[in-house]
Amino acid sequence: MTRPYSRLLTAGVAALATALPAAPVLAQELNLYSSRHYDTDERLYSDFEEQYGITVNRIEGNADELIARMEAEGENSPADVFLTVDTVRLARAADLGLLQSIESEVLEARIPAYLQDDDNQWFAFSQRARILFYDKARIENPPQTYQDLANPEYAGEVCIRSSTNVYTQNITAALIAHLGRDAVADWAEGVVANFARSPQGGDTDQLRGIASGECGVAMSNTYYYARALRTGDEQMSPEQLENIGWVFPNQNDIGAHMNISGGGVAAHAPNRENAILFLEYLTSESAQEYFSAGNDEYPGVPGVGLAPSVASLGIFRPDTIALSDIADNIDAAIEVLNEAGWE
Structure with a gap:
């Protein structure tokens, strides 16, 4: 636990x-x-x-x-x-x-x-915690788990980084370690089906996607948002930042x-x-x-x-899975992402 x-x-x-x-x-x-x-x-x-x-x-x-x-x-x-x-x-x-x-x-x-x-x-x-962010005015029921990103209710809402990004590979490998390859393969296909746009940009770009209205939900590391709160962001107004909510996922099981x-x-x-x-x-x-x-x-x-x-x-x-367990599942994660058509 x-x-x-x-x-x-x-x-x-x-x-x-x-x-x-x-x-x-x-x-x-x-x-x-x-x-x-x-x-x-x-x-x-x-x-x-x-x-x-x-x-x-x-x-x-x-x-x-x-x-x-x-x-x-x-x-x-x-x-x-x-x-x-x-x-x-x-x-x-x-x-x-x-x-x-x-x-x-x-x-x-x-x-x-x-x-x-x-x-x-x-x-x-x-x-850095990799968590979920959402548009407060647009998303009435924000996802509470990573698995929720694959739910049909978020069709056309999800902005996320590409399959070649190490953060995407890490979270996928961690989920495989927790849930098994088959379950995560289904999850990846569901997330791809919910993309608001083709994966692009860095973590800050996912947050800016919410601010611009292109996305309703996004995944990002916490320090990008915390930094924007501390120093501001040239492409997001204080009001837009205030409209971004966040969820630490899976608080009843595996943790963030x-x-x-x-x-x-x-x-x-x-x-x-x-x-x-x-x-x-x-x-x-x-x-x-x-x-x-x-x-x-x-x-x-x-x-x-x-x-x-x-x-x-x-x-x-937080998820306190051993980092070695994540490392052991990186190859499987890359395979799952490729098979799902996650660009």
Whole structure:
């Protein structure tokens, strides 16, 4: 049985007492391959450099490009840490032998087991709930579960991302793990039948589809909406944002699906100890608070406070399925989406 997110946040307060290690004498650099493209992450890196005296050399790019680069570099790769924003790419990197298993009492104590790879090759450091949004004026009975998106009453109302998007693949893989392949195949066909338009754009585009009246219902990660509440959106007026309601799905059973941002130590890391130290640093209370305050995400470490923009979305029950179970069903998810004609 999963627990409300508020309880997950308070359950791990004791873990925060686990002190990060004092800065050891190490080579003074860290080579970070990252597909996170958030300006607010600058604070994460500068604080680490200031605290440990280790220079962070960043290579930033598309996750798939970074994976291809590490694969091509082989044993000569300078990468120490691979950081990205979804389970699919982390699992792919591990399957390609680009990451290594590590032992860290700090990571084990701070990161819940379901947010860790079975072989400790990668860990989640922040989370985003993938939930349902709807037009308050248009949808009288908003869907309460992911399965509801396939109900005929939402014909011509659903806006969602393409089948090639990792978020779509993740939620489908999670549903397969919970419900089985056959049930999810039927669900995918039902969702396709309810499309308001061909899948297109990013998560913010799904929210803008509601604002413009093109869609009645959409799926998006919470941090896109929380960010719009905090900073505004050039294509959505305050009144349009106010008209968008949200539902944390499946609160009576599996809970709301959680996407993650995470990372692991590269297989041939030349600065391995620095790499482990950096991952441990990402679990510190200050870094975890910045994931929430700087990018409107949910912390990966229980017990860390939420930014007001995130807290305003309310308390909910998350899906605490092991990320490894999602990774194991990605191939099946892609097959199901293709068979359903989900573009």
